[in-house]
Amino acid sequence: MIALPDLAILIAAAGRGRRAGEGVPKQYRDLAGEPMLARTLACFIRALPGSLLLPVVHRDDLALFQTVLGRIGTDFAQQLSPPVFGGATRQESVRCGLEALSNRLPPPEIVLIHDAARPFVSRALIARAIRAAQDHGAAVPGVALTDTIKEIDPDGSIAKTLPRSRLRAIQTPQAFRFDLILAAHRQAAAAGIYDLTDDAAVAEFAGHRTHVFEGEDSNVKITIHEDLASAEHKLQDALTDIRTGQGYDVHAFEAGDHIWLGGVRIGHDRGLAGHSDADVLSHAITDAVLGALADGDIGSHFPPTDPQWRGAPSRIFLDAAAAKLRARGGVLAHIDATVVCERPKIGPYREAIRQSIAKIVDVCIDRVAVKATTSERLGFTGREEGIAAFAIATIRLPR
Numbered sequence: 591m592i593a594l595p596d597l598a599i600l601i602a603a604a605g606r607g608r609r610a611g612e613g614v615p616k617q618y619r620d621l622a623g624e625p626m627l628a629r630t631l632a633c634f635i636r637a638l639p640g641s642l643l644l645p646v647v648h649r650d651d652l653a654l655f656q657t658v659l660g661r662i663g664t665d666f667a668q669q670l671s672p673p674v675f676g677g678a679t680r681q682e683s684v685r686c687g688l689e690a691l692s693n694r695l696p697p698p699e700i701v702l703i704h705d706a707a708r709p710f711v712s713r714a715l716i717a718r719a720i721r722a723a724q725d726h727g728a729a730v731p732g733v734a735l736t737d738t739i740k741e742i743d744p745d746g747s748i749a750k751t752l753p754r755s756r757l758r759a760i761q762t763p764q765a766f767r768f769d770l771i772l773a774a775h776r777q778a779a780a781a782g783i784y785d786l787t788d789d790a791a792v793a794e795f796a797g798h799r800t801h802v803f804e805g806e807d808s809n810v811k812i813t814i815h816e817d818l819a820s821a822e823h824k825l826q827d828a829l830t831d832i833r834t835g836q837g838y839d840v841h842a843f844e845a846g847d848h849i850w851l852g853g854v855r856i857g858h859d860r861g862l863a864g865h866s867d868a869d870v871l872s873h874a875i876t877d878a879v880l881g882a883l884a885d886g887d888i889g890s891h892f893p894p895t896d897p898q899w900r901g902a903p904s905r906i907f908l909d910a911a912a913a914k915l916r917a918r919g920g921v922l923a924h925i926d927a928t929v930v931c932e933r934p935k936i937g938p939y940r941e942a943i944r945q946s947i948a949k950i951v952d953v954c955i956d957r958v959a960v961k962a963t964t965s966e967r968l969g970f971t972g973r974e975e976g977i978a979a980f981a982i983a984t985i986r987l988p989r
């Protein structure tokens with residue numbers, strides 16, 4: 591973890607950019623099953639747990655933003671400030687965010703300003719940005735160019751060749767002393783300038799020298815459909831840390847007329863006893879996912895002593911485990927589960943249960959296996975005293 595000054599991160603996500611395809615703005619488009627903005631936010635949540643994250647969004651995108659919040663999971667979403675609405679240009683949007691931050695007491699010492707369309711920002715780059723802002727007051731990441739850059743005349747012919755060694759392609763996060771960049775933005779707006787394309791240009795306008803630190807080639811900005819496709823491949827290729835987790839759970843029968851398995855209500859001549867809805871299968875799968883993440887178990891995240899979980903539908907627990915996985919940048923590769931009981935017969939419900947689980951954890955149904963067996967009338971399951979469930983979850987995490 592990085593030692594933090596009083597820091598805020600402003601995520602510029604108000605753009606209307608639709609070059610990446612039809613429909614929703616690109617920052618809300620799916621990137622390997624996750625909205626791009628959710629991935630970008632998760633990069634900062636992972637690198638700087640507990641720091642202040644302020645998204646600046648377009649007022650027409652509130653519903654899309656709510657979907658992103660749902661994908662991040664409640665634990666992590668708590669780290670986000672309520673979004674601020676942006677203006678007509680990127681520069682205006684950033685200023686709206688800075689003004690909102692200036693109302694905090696005390697305002698932050700350092701602010702990082704990052705584009706939502708750069709979902710591959712690394713922990714190391716974020717650390718460099720913070721350090722550079724502390725050392726220089728205004729600093730931006732830049733990478734050396736591999737292409738030769740030409741300046742052209744209006745007729746399309748080359749006017750001159752620029753010396754490549756002195757050129758840098760500038761990225762985000764751009765990092766500033768908060769008071770410096772706020773004043774620079776106010777100064778530009780007061781002068782009627784609204785369309786500077788990055789915050790370094792705003793600092794430059796206000797007469798500040800801006801330091802350029804080492805950016806990263808992998809910190810690409812996604813602007814066109816082809817970028818989205820190649821970013822998908824890159825993400826899938828990067829998920830090479832493959833882990834498995836196992837889960838096991840038992841619930842005893844009690845008086846009742848139905849049980850829950852994998853979020854499906856099954857009529858039966860008894861019910862299952864438990865603090866929540868006693869969905870033994872969902873509990874085993876939740877523990878398998880948490881096990882694969884090495885992140886405690888269902889009891890540590892949802893203590894049975896906590897009254898808020900009384901009678902709770904267990905899809906909440908499973909959904910939360912899946913959100914934890916997504917917040918770590920991972921995907922669920924497979925679930926394999928077995929229910930052990932004499933009755934009720936699970937076979938007729940198997941497809942409904944698979945479908946329900948797949949929907950809760952948001953994967954294709956071909957990644958969810960549900961099997962059932964009896965224990966040949968042996969043991970507690972054989973005596974029909976309760977139901978047991980086993981589950982294995984395989985997950986893929988970034989290295």
Ligand code: MG
Pocket residue numbers: 839840841864868869870873
């Ligand atoms: Mg249980």
